[in-house]
Amino acid sequence: MNKQIHFKSALILITTVICLSCNSNTGTSSKTISENPFESQVDSILGLMTLEEKIGQLNLPVSGDITTGQARSSNIAKKIEEGKVGGLFNIKSVEKIKEVQKIAVEKSRLGIPLIFGMDVIHGYETTFPIPLGLSASWDMELIEKTAQIAAKEATADGINWTFSPMVDISRDARWGRVSEGSGEDAYYGSQVAKAMVRGYQQEDLTANHTLMSCVKHFALYGASEAGRDYNTVDMSRIRMYNEYFPPYKAAIDEGVGSVMASFNEIDGVPATGNKWLLTDVLRDDWNFEGFIVTDYTGIHEMIAHGVGDEYQVTSQALKAGIDMDMAGDSPDTKGAFAKVLKASLEKGLVDIADIDRAVKRILTAKYQLGLFDDPYKYCDTERAKTEIFTQEHKAFARKVSAESMVLLKNENNVLPLEKSGTIALVGPLANTAVNMAGTWSVATNQKASNPLLDGLKTVVGDNATILYAKGSNVDYDLDYEKRVTMFGKDIPRDERTDKQLLDEALAVANKSDVIIAAIGESAELSGESSSVTNLQIPQVQKDLLNALLETGKPVVLVLFTGRPLAIVEENENVPAILNVWFPGSEAGLAISDVLFGDVNPSGKLTATFPMNVGQVPIFYNQKNTGRPLGNKEGKFQKFKSNYIDVRNEPLYPFGYGLSYTTFEYANLKLDKTSVPMDGKINISVEVTNSGNYDGKEVIQLYIRDLIGSVTRPVKELKGFQKVFIEKGETKTVRFTLSVEDLKFYNYDLEFIAEPGDFEVFIGTNSDACLKSKFVLTN
Numbered sequence: 001m002n003k004q005i006h007f008k009s010a011l012i013l014i015t016t017v018i019c020l021s022c023n024s025n026t027g028t029s030s031k032t033i034s035e036n037p038f039e040s041q042v043d044s045i046l047g048l049m050t051l052e053e054k055i056g057q058l059n060l061p062v063s064g065d066i067t068t069g070q071a072r073s074s075n076i077a078k079k080i081e082e083g084k085v086g087g088l089f090n091i092k093s094v095e096k097i098k099e100v101q102k103i104a105v106e107k108s109r110l111g112i113p114l115i116f117g118m119d120v121i122h123g124y125e126t127t128f129p130i131p132l133g134l135s136a137s138w139d140m141e142l143i144e145k146t147a148q149i150a151a152k153e154a155t156a157d158g159i160n161w162t163f164s165p166m167v168d169i170s171r172d173a174r175w176g177r178v179s180e181g182s183g184e185d186a187y188y189g190s191q192v193a194k195a196m197v198r199g200y201q202q203e204d205l206t207a208n209h210t211l212m213s214c215v216k217h218f219a220l221y222g223a224s225e226a227g228r229d230y231n232t233v234d235m236s237r238i239r240m241y242n243e244y245f246p247p248y249k250a251a252i253d254e255g256v257g258s259v260m261a262s263f264n265e266i267d268g269v270p271a272t273g274n275k276w277l278l279t280d281v282l283r284d285d286w287n288f289e290g291f292i293v294t295d296y297t298g299i300h301e302m303i304a305h306g307v308g309d310e311y312q313v314t315s316q317a318l319k320a321g322i323d324m325d326m327a328g329d330s331p332d333t334k335g336a337f338a339k340v341l342k343a344s345l346e347k348g349l350v351d352i353a354d355i356d357r358a359v360k361r362i363l364t365a366k367y368q369l370g371l372f373d374d375p376y377k378y379c380d381t382e383r384a385k386t387e388i389f390t391q392e393h394k395a396f397a398r399k400v401s402a403e404s405m406v407l408l409k410n411e412n413n414v415l416p417l418e419k420s421g422t423i424a425l426v427g428p429l430a431n432t433a434v435n436m437a438g439t440w441s442v443a444t445n446q447k448a449s450n451p452l453l454d455g456l457k458t459v460v461g462d463n464a465t466i467l468y469a470k471g472s473n474v475d476y477d478l479d480y481e482k483r484v485t486m487f488g489k490d491i492p493r494d495e496r497t498d499k500q501l502l503d504e505a506l507a508v509a510n511k512s513d514v515i516i517a518a519i520g521e522s523a524e525l526s527g528e529s530s531s532v533t534n535l536q537i538p539q540v541q542k543d544l545l546n547a548l549l550e551t552g553k554p555v556v557l558v559l560f561t562g563r564p565l566a567i568v569e570e571n572e573n574v575p576a577i578l579n580v581w582f583p584g585s586e587a588g589l590a591i592s593d594v595l596f597g598d599v600n601p602s603g604k605l606t607a608t609f610p611m612n613v614g615q616v617p618i619f620y621n622q623k624n625t626g627r628p629l630g631n632k633e634g635k636f637q638k639f640k641s642n643y644i645d646v647r648n649e650p651l652y653p654f655g656y657g658l659s660y661t662t663f664e665y666a667n668l669k670l671d672k673t674s675v676p677m678d679g680k681i682n683i684s685v686e687v688t689n690s691g692n693y694d695g696k697e698v699i700q701l702y703i704r705d706l707i708g709s710v711t712r713p714v715k716e717l718k719g720f721q722k723v724f725i726e727k728g729e730t731k732t733v734r735f736t737l738s739v740e741d742l743k744f745y746n747y748d749l750e751f752i753a754e755p756g757d758f759e760v761f762i763g764t765n766s767d768a769c770l771k772s773k774f775v776l777t778n
Helices: 002-022 039-048 051-057 075-081 094-106 131-135 140-156 176-180 186-201 237-244 246-253 275-285 298-305 310-320 337-346 352-368 381-386 391-404 452-460 478-483 498-510 539-549 568-573 587-595
Strands: 087-089 115-118 212-218 258-261 291-293 406-410 422-426 465-469 514-520 555-560 576-579 663-670 674-676 680-689 695-705 716-725 730-738 756-763 770-777
Touching (some): 039 352, 051 337, 051 352, 075 094, 094 381, 131 140, 131 186, 131 391, 140 381, 186 237, 186 716, 212 246, 212 275, 275 310, 291 352, 337 352, 422 498, 452 465, 452 514, 465 498, 498 539, 514 539, 539 555, 576 587, 663 770, 680 695, 680 716, 680 756, 695 730
Parallel strands (some): 087 115, 212 258, 258 291, 555 576
Antiparallel strands (some): 663 680, 695 756, 756 770
């Protein structure tokens, strides 16, 4: 009997090869089920499958117990041989993956290949800045290429599916996962989402250097109440559609192959079991035809939400639209496809058609990846030797990191520094290679990253003397420090007293001409389950910084962070502040390139920095109240919508970032003042580099819809260009707006543009000062 079934599988594989020769570029096309070019092959396999094998395709277990040479005796390997696994995630190395794939293809009854996923978030072994930092580059071509390199390296190591991009909009810096997204703006986040999907998939999932992308977390995860991870999300539909949904939809429109459901609830229903979200919106309205995977143990967690027992939550998730269950068969879970879906079917809670529908989507994805054609296409050990962490990739990572850094302050042109004299490098982040990649860098060789101390020494060579002192631990509290230096990103606790560490730092500082203070967050102080109520730099590091300032020497603050911080005191007292985020593999070299002026900083914030934690959530594209402030300075006014104890403007606005040169804007022009519904308006502005350095400027265009059927934001980003301008040069920068750029979702959730008056703003950040007007007519 088994021989007969394997023979049938062989026939299916032969048919598949013929089909793939005719459909070699179907990976990212937007097709309906009826247009699925693999439908007949999928149906053929489905007809051979037992119920257990069908449920197995929906099972995505953790792969932690599989090691090279032991795969055949591992627990998961036994399940694979029995056809009870559809894929694995976070298994690393091509050798392990090939060994496991061989079990699936050659030992299981039907020989269905596995899909292998991993959190390839901001690079593979070559690691780029954390996503929030990468977004600060405002360079879509560069961002797309980082995803291409990540795909090349991951596929060379056997991975064919990435849980990226994360496109959750967040306006609350207390939420640790703000580090994984692209900030607060839906328009900008949509551009990044499209660039990342293009980079991973490259419109050809059959190629062995591309990955299937998975957009996450659907939906609204970044708006969790109080910034507390996994917490409830509650908002109006009109806000969902206008302010939070656009990046997800942009990824769908770009052809993303899969979607991950979020942990939070929406309208009282957990996203994992929310049929309105996963079926009505995602599939029916947006025409998504890929597959949907849960987040880690997402189905089981619905029990704690309080919506039912393991049978109820499992059936609800399947019927809502979930296709694959991540880590559902872990020992401590109850609700899971692998554990109770068969019983749910017997109880009449689901239909076999529900199961078949999900299985078809998983099998289709495997056909799209070419796995039935060649299950070992991602298992070339020679690629793994030559295409991962290459010098070419590291050089690009160095460039990307420098492009992402944001100069927040540069009083009296302290920066760039001279490569001469004696330079003191002080701070707990100055010499920690394992923290440079930041959070969610699971594939990174942490110890191979370049710390700031090494980077400075390399860049200055024999031209200057570098003196180093740690200066302080990450925090006064040892237990807190342990919580923020997890996952192999330890910063060894110095057992000397705080005074001894400080005295050593001051001794080094007093011998120096300039001081570089490398302080801020450790890598795991932001990220998943790293929510905070204090957005300031840890107090021990603030005390260190203040002591360094008291020496009277020039101090440059190199700020490491995965979130917007409230650094009012530092902004007032430190002459120069360079926000470097967590820059990735080549951190030390890239930071040094900027500090010494080999690269002129051009990064711009994509998330507003608050004055204090009490201002959050804070974002530029707010709506006016009926009692808006009447002054631009944010000064207190009684009976207006403002705070009584702090100025109301942010510390640094969205789009903010300085340069070593200066840029002047002039001559904002519109080619017409009246635009019909089927027309376009051309806008131009002259930008002059009036400083002493060549540099790049991000020119930003915003609009305001002055009157609407529903209230509209005070400003909305609708265009941007990153332009290189030589010193003394003037460039004319042009934009075009169409009616599509003016559309929004109205009260009835219709996507429309309404006739009326619009304002246009252009400038260097969201406080753009040049302004003009036009009218949209019927």
